[in-house]
Amino acid sequence: MVTSPENRGSRLSGERGELLHALAEQRELLLIPVRGITDAQAAQRTTVSELTLGGIVKHLARGERVWAQIMLKGDGELPDGMLDLEQYRMTDGDTLAGLLEEYAAGARATEEAVAALPGLDRSVPLPRTPWSPPETVHWSARRILLHLIRETAQHAGHADIVREALDGANSTAQR
Template sequence: MRGVDDAQARRRTTVSELTLGGIVRHLAQCEEAWTRIVVEGDGEAPEGMLDMEQYRMGEAHTLAGLLERYAAAARGTEEAVRDVTDLGRRVPLPVTPWSPPERQFWSVRRILLHLIRETAQHAGHADIVREALDGANTTARR
């Protein structure tokens, strides 16, 4: 996101609907939701988890604000995990349109690995979007 302004963060640069700002917003919301799933442990979908608007950077959003939200979400995850004494503890997952109909359970460890995978996947998306935007990527500055 280095050197990207709000207008650039909202700009689509590929056939995908993804934008740099939308990716950051989604990752922040994703991390908040999965941390809540671990902490609450009630199997309920956190508010906004299924909201497809999380992939869009609206006019009311700023990149700085979204990056701060993402940093706060990461701090929240760190705090929550610090209190977990057993990473093997099984947590009920929310039933979602893409999940099997019967309740699924993941360990806290698997949820954390899912967050890492989700972040890595979208970091790759962001790299492609950024390269199409101005030629920069994770190893070459523009």
């Protein structure tokens, strides 16, 4: 499991703790659809989308590490792997267990970054990406955390659909 009661933001009080707790809850919801599946099932496409359960976990693991780095460094540089398309699918050598370990490490990186920040108002320039506007965009650490919560919730819904198409199970009716 990615989070435990003592790792759900409870170390931090106030807004930081509340936002980390909300993110931890979304992580837990994301992990329900991957319970009890094999590596082959985690890599299997079940809809017309390219999304797989393993690919979703891999993408979110990368995302947590990348956004933690953006929050901490605050230099506007593009973190390694941020645009790597391999983050969206399981590749040879990937296992679901390994991806879940990476996701747990990404969660810890986010929590450590938030704890290390002087405040959630800290504004950082976002890295340039192909979809970026021409001007430099700045986000607060708070907005980055809200983005991570939204992204995790969105992909938890995707995971639920992918799992239901796989074997009929979902986050409310596990088989």
